[in-house]
Amino acid sequence: MNSLTYFDYAATTPLRPEAMDAMIQALRHFGNPSSRYAYGREAAQSIKAHRETIARALGCTAGEIFFTSCGTEGDNWAIRKGVELGRRRGKHIITTAVEHAAVLETCRDLERQGYEVTCLSPDRSGRIRTEQLRAALRPDTVLVSMMLVNNETGVILPVADCVRAVKAFDPAIVFHCDAVQGFLKLPDSPASTGADLITVSGHKVGGPKGVGALYIKKGTRLAPLLTGGGQEEGLRSGTEATAQIAGFAAACLSTMADNSRLERTQAIKNYTLERLKEAVPHLEILSAGDAPHICAVTLPGYPSEVLVRVLGDQGVCISSGSACHKGKPSHVFAAMGLPKAWLSGALRLSFSPDSTREEADRLVEALRQASQSIFPTMS
Numbered sequence: 025m026n027s028l029t030y031f032d033y034a035a036t037t038p039l040r041p042e043a044m045d046a047m048i049q050a051l052r053h054f055g056n057p058s059s060r061y062a063y064g065r066e067a068a069q070s071i072k073a074h075r076e077t078i079a080r081a082l083g084c085t086a087g088e089i090f091f092t093s094c095g096t097e098g099d100n101w102a103i104r105k106g107v108e109l110g111r112r113r114g115k116h117i118i119t120t121a122v123e124h125a126a127v128l129e130t131c132r133d134l135e136r137q138g139y140e141v142t143c144l145s146p147d148r149s150g151r152i153r154t155e156q157l158r159a160a161l162r163p164d165t166v167l168v169s170m171m172l173v174n175n176e177t178g179v180i181l182p183v184a185d186c187v188r189a190v191k192a193f194d195p196a197i198v199f200h201c202d203a204v205q206g207f208l209k210l211p212d213s214p215a216s217t218g219a220d221l222i223t224v225s226g227h228k229v230g231g232p233k234g235v236g237a238l239y240i241k242k243g244t245r246l247a248p249l250l251t252g253g254g255q256e257e258g259l260r261s262g263t264e265a266t267a268q269i270a271g272f273a274a275a276c277l278s279t280m281a282d283n284s285r286l287e288r289t290q291a292i293k294n295y296t297l298e299r300l301k302e303a304v305p306h307l308e309i310l311s312a313g314d315a316p317h318i319c320a321v322t323l324p325g326y327p328s329e330v331l332v333r334v335l336g337d338q339g340v341c342i343s344s345g346s347a348c349h350k351g352k353p354s355h356v357f358a359a360m361g362l363p364k365a366w367l368s369g370a371l372r373l374s375f376s377p378d379s380t381r382e383e384a385d386r387l388v389e390a391l392r393q394a395s396q397s398i399f400p401t402m403s
């Protein structure tokens with residue numbers, strides 16, 4: 025990665041070399057998987073193998089995997105078409121205030137179309153409790169959408185427990201889980217949560233951008249979001265992105281083969297947090313994160329956008345929250361009810377198993393220096 029010191033793996037990850045090789049090969053073999061001649065059938069065979077790989081990574085069967093263009097598409101599809109499955113029972117949706125914009129904005133859009141949305145609020149540490157969800161369930165609830173790992177705090181949400189609570193209340197309620205940040209980052213597979221619909225994305229796991237998958241549990245009769253030529257068993261039309269899918273599967277395969285990845289990621293995160301606490305005056309840990317790869321810290325009162333820019337100018341890449349915020353204050357940290365000064369200086373750090381102590385030391389030193397050259401704008 026040249027001279028970059030990269031601690032923004034929750035925003036995106038570098039393409040794994042195995043993924044690059046698989047993509048180049050797939051680009052050379054340009055056949056359309058829907059074509060009947062051998063060249064097309066070969067492409068279809070490759071997709072079949074890649075679907076099996078993604079299914080293994082998700083903990084499900086190949087027939088439950090449908091390729092999409094990204095995590096955002098998976099979230100839109102699951103929620104927009106998931107609510108239709110309960111059309112006759114009601115128009116109530118439950119989600120959480122810490123979801124990614126792909127979920128929250130979709131729910132807001134449905135609100136404009138007459139749905140009622142209950143947003144569960146996190147506590148000061150970013151946690152949501154099953155009890156909160158249980159209390160929000162109603163006879164007209166049709167869909168629950170809850171993420172597996174929060175992309176800004178690294179907090180793990182109690183999805184498996186919530187699925188049990190929801191299904192005990194009414195098995196017809198559709199449970200969607202945005203597992204974009206939990207996929208291949210936790211010891212358990214996303215499908216083991218029992219959710220009906222699960223979204224994952226390629227570029228968070230060493231695959232390319234522009235590909236994802238939606239897990240549709242066997243028996244869930246989800247309608248397509250994209251209609252057309254009838255690819256993906258008629259559920260997701262559009263010519264399959266053969267190279268993207270090949271890269272996604274290769275990235276999953278090589279990630280799964282790295283058995284110590286979670287421990288190494290956790291160890292480098294722990295080291296970085298320890299060093300930051302020692303070296304950077306006033307720094308507070310906003311969330312140590314349950315998932316191994318994400319945490320958040322704050323320099324209370326400092327403008328995080330300026331800190332991010334100053335570090336960026338030195339080739340040190342971190343973020344002030346989700347990469348999709350584009351400078352707006354994080355809705356996740358705001359929902360946690362943190363003091364204004366803590367919100368202002370909030371920074372997200374995210375790690376890979378291959379992040380090194382040398383890189384961590386560079387980050388710590390850059391943040392220490394920046395905190396001395398920039399002044400807090402609020403107390």
Ligand code: PLP
Nearest residue numbers: 094095096124126175204205225
């Ligand atoms: N959900 C979560 C939790 C994310 O972190 C992201 C990306 O940052 C997305 C959804 C959207 O995924 P994509 O970038 O593939 O559209």
